[in-house]
Amino acid sequence: MGARLRRLSPDINAIPVVNQSLFRLNRDVRFSKDKSPYKTNLGIFFWEGPLKKMECPGYYFHLTAKGLMLYTGIYQFTKEQLKEFRQSVIDKKHGATLRKSLAAIGKKRQVHHRRKSLQKDSRRLSR
Numbered sequence: 001m002g003a004r005l006r007r008l009s010p011d012i013n014a015i016p017v018v019n020q021s022l023f024r025l026n027r028d029v030r031f032s033k034d035k036s037p038y039k040t041n042l043g044i045f046f047w048e049g050p051l052k053k054m055e056c057p058g059y060y061f062h063l064t065a066k067g068l069m070l071y072t073g074i075y076q077f078t079k080e081q082l083k084e085f086r087q088s089v090i091d092k093k094h095g096a097t098l099r100k101s102l103a104a105i106g107k108k109r110q111v112h113h114r115r116k117s118l119q120k121d122s123r124r125l126s127r
Contacts, residue, residue: 005046005059013053014046020053021045040064051078 005012015021023043029035047058055078060071077085088094 009046009048012046012048012058013056055081 005014013021018024021044023039023045025038025042027034027036027039029037042061042063044061044063045053045058047053047056049056054075057074058072060075062069062071074081089098
């Protein structure tokens, strides 16, 4: 699969090792009410970029008994990335392009995002 992804993203990191591209199957039960020793899903992440893997854009595959989900994007912005993203959103040209692209994607595919958790008061962005 990593070789196929390289056609889309030449610098993709596809490392078939636990705690690299493969998320561990054992559950951290120290602070959880659920003491089941293993997760009931498989998570795989391929990322692109020189930063820590969770700060780079990538492809996340989530396999459960109910099906397969694919997520793309970035999990956690660095402070600098977040600043640049916010400026792009409020920029007339880039913001309009982003809204148009998201609307087109939403019409063609089932797209989910955690909008409520990501909303910020736009007045705060310019500060």
